[in-house]
Amino acid sequence: MLDDRKKKILQAIIDEYINTAEPVSSGVIAEKYNLDCSSATIRNEMVELEKSGYLDKPHTSSGRVPSAQGYRFYVNELIKEDNISLEEIKYIQSKLETKVNEIEELTKIATNTLSEVTHYTSVAVGPKANLQNIEEVKFVLLGSRMLMAVILTDTGIVKETIIKFDEDITEEQVNILNNLFNSKLKGKPLEAIDKPLEEYIFSEMHQSLNVIKPVMLQLERAIREEDHLYLEGANKSFELPEFKSLEVAKNFINLLDTKEVMLDLLNTGFAQDINVYIGDESENEKLKDFSIITFKHRYQDKDLGTIGIIGPKRMDYSKVISVMKYISKKLNGK
Amino acid sequence: MLDDRKKKILQAIIDEYINTAEPVSSGVIAEKYNLDCSSATIRNEMVELEKSGYLDKPHTSSGRVPSAQGYRFYVNELIKEDNISLEEIKYIQSKLETKVNEIEELTKIATNTLSEVTHYTSVAVGPKANLQNIEEVKFVLLGSRMLMAVILTDTGIVKETIIKFDEDITEEQVNILNNLFNSKLKGKPLEAIDKPLEEYIFSEMHQSLNVIKPVMLQLERAIREEDHLYLEGANKSFELPEFKSLEVAKNFINLLDTKEVMLDLLNTGFAQDINVYIGDESENEKLKDFSIITFKHRYQDKDLGTIGIIGPKRMDYSKVISVMKYISKKLNGK
DNA sequence: TTTTAGCACTCTTGTTCTTTGACTGCTAAA
DNA sequence: TTTAGCAGTCAAAGAACAAGAGTGCTAAAA
Numbered sequence: 001m002l003d004d005r006k007k008k009i010l011q012a013i014i015d016e017y018i019n020t021a022e023p024v025s026s027g028v029i030a031e032k033y034n035l036d037c038s039s040a041t042i043r044n045e046m047v048e049l050e051k052s053g054y055l056d057k058p059h060t061s062s063g064r065v066p067s068a069q070g071y072r073f074y075v076n077e078l079i080k081e082d083n084i085s086l087e088e089i090k091y092i093q094s095k096l097e098t099k100v101n102e103i104e105e106l107t108k109i110a111t112n113t114l115s116e117v118t119h120y121t122s123v124a125v126g127p128k129a130n131l132q133n134i135e136e137v138k139f140v141l142l143g144s145r146m147l148m149a150v151i152l153t154d155t156g157i158v159k160e161t162i163i164k165f166d167e168d169i170t171e172e173q174v175n176i177l178n179n180l181f182n183s184k185l186k187g188k189p190l191e192a193i194d195k196p197l198e199e200y201i202f203s204e205m206h207q208s209l210n211v212i213k214p215v216m217l218q219l220e221r222a223i224r225e226e227d228h229l230y231l232e233g234a235n236k237s238f239e240l241p242e243f244k245s246l247e248v249a250k251n252f253i254n255l256l257d258t259k260e261v262m263l264d265l266l267n268t269g270f271a272q273d274i275n276v277y278i279g280d281e282s283e284n285e286k287l288k289d290f291s292i293i294t295f296k297h298r299y300q301d302k303d304l305g306t307i308g309i310i311g312p313k314r315m316d317y318s319k320v321i322s323v324m325k326y327i328s329k330k331l332n333g334k
Numbered sequence: 335m336l337d338d339r340k341k342k343i344l345q346a347i348i349d350e351y352i353n354t355a356e357p358v359s360s361g362v363i364a365e366k367y368n369l370d371c372s373s374a375t376i377r378n379e380m381v382e383l384e385k386s387g388y389l390d391k392p393h394t395s396s397g398r399v400p401s402a403q404g405y406r407f408y409v410n411e412l413i414k415e416d417n418i419s420l421e422e423i424k425y426i427q428s429k430l431e432t433k434v435n436e437i438e439e440l441t442k443i444a445t446n447t448l449s450e451v452t453h454y455t456s457v458a459v460g461p462k463a464n465l466q467n468i469e470e471v472k473f474v475l476l477g478s479r480m481l482m483a484v485i486l487t488d489t490g491i492v493k494e495t496i497i498k499f500d501e502d503i504t505e506e507q508v509n510i511l512n513n514l515f516n517s518k519l520k521g522k523p524l525e526a527i528d529k530p531l532e533e534y535i536f537s538e539m540h541q542s543l544n545v546i547k548p549v550m551l552q553l554e555r556a557i558r559e560e561d562h563l564y565l566e567g568a569n570k571s572f573e574l575p576e577f578k579s580l581e582v583a584k585n586f587i588n589l590l591d592t593k594e595v596m597l598d599l600l601n602t603g604f605a606q607d608i609n610v611y612i613g614d615e616s617e618n619e620k621l622k623d624f625s626i627i628t629f630k631h632r633y634q635d636k637d638l639g640t641i642g643i644i645g646p647k648r649m650d651y652s653k654v655i656s657v658m659k660y661i662s663k664k665l666n667g668k
Numbered sequence: 669t670t671t672t673a674g675c676a677c678t679c680t681t682g683t684t685c686t687t688t689g690a691c692t693g694c695t696a697a698a
Numbered sequence: 699t700t701t702a703g704c705a706g707t708c709a710a711a712g713a714a715c716a717a718g719a720g721t722g723c724t725a726a727a728a
Binding site for chain 1: 434436470477480484486495496552567568572583584587588592
């Protein structure tokens with residue numbers, strides 16, 4: 001385990017590196033941080049911190065840089081979690097007070113606010129389909145050959161989809177659909193819209209097969225539809241020095257454009273309130289230069305999706321985590 | 335006006351530059367393009383083409399590069415418009431044959447296909463609100479305190495929005511809303527949902543003021559809602575040599591992230607089938623490194639939005655325009 | 669035993685100078 | 699009007715060098 005002075009030095013180095021983005025020298029630490037010892041002593045400690053894997057050195061005669069293990073220790077043990085100013089609190093409050101009609105809107109506002117306060121790129125994704133129960137299903141006739149299906153879930157999410165037909169649909173058929181689907185699905189998980197249900201409905205009403213089939217097809221598609229990755233402030237990242245490297249910048253674009261990796265991460269199981277993924281800890285090569293911090297958007301313990309920040313490993317973890325904690329609390333208590 | 339040989343040389347230079355992204359020398363043109371003259375002759379012609387403003391020179395002893403004027407002439411006069419292979423045609427056909435339930439989906443598929451075939455970043459935006467007429471308005475009760483308003487326009491676009499209330503809404507109130515709005519709005523442009531309408535409705539039914547007010551507010555918001563910029567293949571651009579420059583890459587990200595400039599351009603009035611914007615021709619500093627090519631997505635002469643390509647000025651105009659023409663034709667004739 | 673001053677050593681960064689090679693523009697001959 | 703030939707220009711790449719920042723180690727001080 002690290003003794004007290006080593007912890008302080010490690011913290012100083014990481015704080016300094018987060019600020020300057022330059023390898024940190026023993027001299028700077030001795031000067032700026034009051035650790036009551038000389039640069040030589042700090043140098044000696046640095047050697048040991050490097051040996052234990054908390055620090056890296058870009059080359060022999062350069063200053064030190066935190067390793068993934070260093071960041072991890074910093075995040076788990078050293079971080080200040082109230083790194084948030086009164087102005088920031090006020091700003092967040094005012095943003096989150098906006099009256100919204102849909103929870104998805106609220107997620108967007110929170111994501112936007114998070115990005116604005118932290119100056120990093122933020123992302124969000126809605127709740128997973130298999131965690132939501134159906135509250136109500138409504139079919140609405142649009143014109144004579146279009147049907148809109150609206151599903152309201154217990155999380156307050158509204159999913160809607162449109163089905164087009166080659167022949168006219170009668171109001172009576174719409175009523176049958178409404179009764180049938182509601183009686184079968186109310187209270188069931190979204191995933192209950194599946195093949196077995198389709199077969200059941202087939203056996204029930206042979207009448208309008210050519211209506212039921214496209215309806216089922218489209219409903220299933222709408223539910224399993226690839227989650228939408230909501231993105232805010234992608235350009236903010238490009239002001240950071242690590243994005244001077246074309247390699248890094250390209251990886252970043254790719255990560256956000258492909259969506260897959262990000263969605264995976266955002267949908268991953270949650271141990272804590274706030275989850276920190278530090279680049280190189282993942283097996284995924286694409287993530288090695290970045291850190292991602294996420295939290296669940298919850299309201300009255302219902303899962304309303306996940307919100308996160310993506311940025312360089314040299315991220316202001318303390319600020320991001322503080323702001324997230326605050327936003328998370330506000331969202332939940334609203 | 336340019337004589338025949340000058341045209342041929344200009345064309346050769348631009349073709350070559352589009353391929354190699356390197357300033358083009360007289361030697362290469364004399365060698366690769368059969369113009370029946372020596373590099374010295376071509377050099378003489380190049381001097382004149384430069385004097386007339388069609389070519390630029392990065393520095394005294396380098397090859398030539400097309401100027402904005404050069405590209406413009408190339409696009410207007412020299413381009414081959416059937417630069418599309420059988421495979422590409424087949425691929426586009428198969429993609430566009432996908433059965434869709436919403437036109438917006440079709441726009442997405444077309445945008446996606448355009449990006450895949452040309453290897454550039456493509457963008458799309460839906461039809462402007464002021465060009466669409468209301469076909470039908472439906473209000474649907476979700477739970478007891480949520481109302482979904484669905485507007486079907488004559489272009490087949492469906493806009494839906496949700497309104498939340500602090501008190502229960504009755505089925506009767508929903509009926510009143512449906513009758514009122516449909517009788518007032520059927521056939522009218524989307525923009526008819528405005529203050530005067532609100533006042534008219536107020537005077538008509540004092541009854542449920544606390545229902546009408548939020549409904550109108552939310553409907554207006556939904557209609558004037560900032561257009562959504564649909565984006566496809568943003569990462570493709572980053573493989574191109576011009577994006578090696580961090581400056582250019584950053585401008586590109588900014589352009590797409592801010593959306594505003596792009597939306598302006600996509601919504602601009604249309605003279606031709608296909609519109610080509612060459613970077614430096616615009617007064618907008620942000621566009622100076624890029625070219626944008628757009629076309630209207632039309633079906634039976636109804637405006638269904640705009641689809642475009644954004645890439646470096648050194649773009650394969652011929653390929654992009656050829657592919658666009660084909661996709662445009664297919665979309666219209668479907 | 670721990671801390672620190674001092675110094676040699678290492679490695680990056682920036683500068684200058686040189687070489688190489690790709691083009692051009694011009695001149696004079698074809 | 700075209701072309702061969704050649705001097706002149708400039709960017710790009712590399713070599714050589716100086717400056718500076720930082721380390722690790724040693725030996726003295728606390």
